[in-house]
Amino acid sequence: MPVELKDFFVILVLDDDTSLKVRTLKLTDKDFKVPYRNFYPHINIGRFLDADKHQVIKAIKKVSRLTNPFEIDVNNVEMLTEYLMVLTFEENKKLNLVHEKIHEYTPYESDDWTSPTSGKFVPHISIYYNPGEDVREMHDHYLHIFKPFKVRVVAIELSEYDGQSFVVSHRYEFKKRLI
Numbered sequence: 331m332p333v334e335l336k337d338f339f340v341i342l343v344l345d346d347d348t349s350l351k352v353r354t355l356k357l358t359d360k361d362f363k364v365p366y367r368n369f370y371p372h373i374n375i376g377r378f379l380d381a382d383k384h385q386v387i388k389a390i391k392k393v394s395r396l397t398n399p400f401e402i403d404v405n406n407v408e409m410l411t412e413y414l415m416v417l418t419f420e421e422n423k424k425l426n427l428v429h430e431k432i433h434e435y436t437p438y439e440s441d442d443w444t445s446p447t448s449g450k451f452v453p454h455i456s457i458y459y460n461p462g463e464d465v466r467e468m469h470d471h472y473l474h475i476f477k478p479f480k481v482r483v484v485a486i487e488l489s490e491y492d493g494q495s496f497v498v499s500h501r502y503e504f505k506k507r508l509i
Contacts, residue, residue, distance in 0.1 A: 336380070338383065342486055343372055345484045352457070358471065362471070372487075379441060381436070387488060394485070397486075400483050409469055410452060413459060413460050417455040417457060428486075485504055
């Protein structure tokens with residue numbers, strides 16, 4: 331039976347306390363009459379196109395066994411494009427290593443935005459995305475209220491997109507294991 335190839339996202343998951351902190355910050359966009367949408371703060375480290383799910387899961391498991399939870403300093407609110415506002419981080423060796431390892435262990439090319447070789451990867455947490463809408467005023471608002479903080483990364487997940495919504499199919503907590 332042939333293997334079904336699909337698109338998969340590999341994401342890093344924040345602990346409950348820091349997820350709540352990011353969600354609370356995002357609530358300030360209510361001042362701009364933004365419709366409420368489910369919001370799952372995460373860091374996308376890989377989008378693998380036409381990949382075998384089992385191969386991606388194998389890579390995720392391996393990374394989870396080599397990594398303990400870690401903290402990242404969130405230091406800014408930036409516009410990555412005219413319609414994408416994100417929280418960005420200080421340089422983080424642990425995050426860079428996890429990103430590098432997931433791409434080393436996955437036998438598929440990722441998209442340009444998450445590839446370690448494209449030069450386009452900017453680790454971030456997306457807080458607002460709406461193509462076609464000018465969000466500069468909202469960005470200015472965030473810049474005035476933003477205070478740097480830490481987030482704690484505790485797990486890695488496989489997320490699948492069906493064209494309308496994302497579904498997390500696998501989750502592995504970060505916990506170094508003795509081999």
